[in-house]
Amino acid sequence: MAFKNSYLKKVYDDVAARNKGETEFLQAVGEVLESLEPVVEQNPDIIKTGVIDRIVEPERFIQFRVSWVDDAGNVRVNRGFRVQFNSAIGPYKGGLRLHPSVTGSVIKFLGFEQTFKNSLTGLPMGGGKGGSDFDPKGKSDAEVMRFCQSFMTELCKHIGADTDVPAGDIGVGAREIGYMYGQYKRLRNEFTGVLTGKGLTFGGSLGRTQATGYGLLYLTEEMLRCMKNDSVAGKTVVISGSGNVAIYATEKAQQLGAKVVALSDSDGYIHDPDGIKLDIVKDIKEVRRARIKEYVQSVPTATYTEGCTGIWSIPCDVALPCATQNELDGASADKLIQGGVTAVAEGANMPCTPEAVEKLQAAGILFAPAKAANAGGVAVSGLEMSQNSLRYGWTFEEVDSKLHDIMLGIFHAAYDASEKYGSAGNLVMGANIAGFLKVAEAMIAQGVAY
CATH class of the missing domain: 3.40.50.10860 (Leucine Dehydrogenase, chain A, domain 1)
Incomplete structure (x- = not known):
């Protein structure tokens, strides 16, 4: 990590010393701390509160x-x-x-x-x-x-x-x-709302299954609209994964007029230039819990390739990594750029390596980080908690409308923060700053527990 601010460098070094070998955790902490450099520069008094030292340590x-x-x-x-x-x-x-x-x-x-x-x-x-x-x-x-x-x-x-x-x-x-x-x-x-994602017969929420995938597309659509005066309609989309997030990202992308041409699982990926037939994928993954390669048995014009990284060599306008952390590395980012990608939004948690993010941003590709782009799932989980507290349930349309508004709010919070702190359009920095400031303000207000 290359820190300009000596205080943030010390915070990171302390975290690294306490959490040796925990590469995923250190990667996430490093990304957030780097984003906070302009916050510390504009608000040096925040150092005295110790809030950054505290926020990197789990309770x-x-x-x-x-x-x-x-x-x-x-x-x-x-x-x-x-x-x-x-x-x-x-x-x-x-x-x-x-x-x-x-x-x-x-x-x-x-x-x-x-x-x-x-x-x-x-x-x-x-x-x-x-x-x-x-x-x-x-x-x-x-x-x-x-x-x-x-x-x-x-x-x-x-x-x-x-x-x-x-x-x-x-x-x-x-x-x-x-x-x-x-x-x-x-x-x-x-009988309380202690878990979310429950079945509809015992306190679950309509729309929870679709939430992460739908939310990903709502934010991607708003990002394209606000930053490029464009939309998902007519775009060719590549999505990694074939679980819940990928399936419902595909569904919403198709509803918005895009053509999704590829999906994957841990064994390999399918490419269907005519557009993924989602009913077949749902039968394979949700009903039979089988492998994605079975898709080509029902769609002979599609191809299946062993291994996952090759999926990013398929030319596309929009790429949505929805499988797992660090699945899209620098070499894969190069392939996407060469293939004409214009926007990347993370559907999984931290699926792009730091090198990949750097390359995509340097190439002028719109990039939405996971903590903003895939927040739809937890947003509707929060709505499920509200319904459980009320002993009441909202319709699918009500939940979906609230989800749509939340995702637009997330995009604008991240974009506005990126503008305020001197990096307009850098949604990684904007999302980190906007998310941090609310938590930090609450922590400071509640004092330090000795």
């Missing part, structure tokens, strides 16, 4: 053992995590990720990012994240249920509707949320 980090029994009767052991990063503006809020790549560093980076993402939504939510290195892929429903019940048996001690409200993330969909909520209710003997 609480919980690690625990998760023991469960597989269908063969074998005892299996995984690690569970929950980081309660910051509660200055509301109860901790953030998803649960079940994937072999989950480590303490990944959970801390996600919780740190979540703090500023939640701040940008304008809703009263703090930042948290959790999960396990358990892999639900290839497991039976019974095995997933037993794992989720064991996981929640420990997690329930640390969460609550006014304390910490988890949601879904990679590997955690409606099935997993249902099993976890059932176990929480069983153990605590209470």
Whole structure:
């Protein structure tokens, strides 16, 4: 990290010393601290409050053992995590990720990012994240249920509707949320909005499934409109991933008149020059939980390629990385630029490496960072919390309208902050600053706890 400000450099060096080897977390902290240089220069008194020193340290980090029994009767052991990063503006809020790549560093980076993402939504939510290195892929429903019940048996001690409200993330969909909520209710003997992403029959919100993907397109559309006097209509779009975010980003992009030509999973990617047939993808991924390569069996004109990075060599106007962190590197950014891309918006959490972001911005490509672009999921999770508190439910149209307004508000908050602090159009800097300022103001107002 190249810091011009000596104070911010010291903060980063201290974080690096305390969190050695936690590359994802250090990457996220470094990006935010670099963005805050103009804030510190214009407001040097902020140093005395210690708010930046405090905001990079989680309030609480919980690690625990998760023991469960597989269908063969074998005892299996995984690690569970929950980081309660910051509660200055509301109860901790953030998803649960079940994937072999989950480590303490990944959970801390996600919780740190979540703090500023939640701040940008304008809703009263703090930042948290959790999960396990358990892999639900290839497991039976019974095995997933037993794992989720064991996981929640420990997690329930640390969460609550006014304390910490988890949601879904990679590997955690409606099935997993249902099993976890059932176990929480069983153990605590209470029916509260302690999890979001619940089924519609027990407190879930219409629009939650679509929220992250739809929100990504709402922000991308507003970015194109305001910064290029353009729109998504008529554009060729490449989307990585084929999970919830990618599927509903595809759906909304198609509704807005774009042509989505590629999707991927961890094995490889499909390219359909005529436009992705979403009904086929939904059957493969949501119904049969199969691999994306099966798409070419139903669409012979499409092609499937092993490996994921080649997806960015497909010429496109808009690229939406929606798979996982650091999936789009500098070389991939070069391919996108050569292919004529004009806008990139992050649907996953931190899917672009720092080198990729630098190259895209240097080439004049519009770039929307994850903490702004993929905030739709947590925004509707916040709306689900509101509905649970009211013991009431809004229509899909009401939720979608609120989501649309929130995403436009996020874009303008980030853009306005980028202008105010001397980097007009740099949405990475703008989103970091706008998200930080609200949390920092609340932390300063609440004093220092010794």
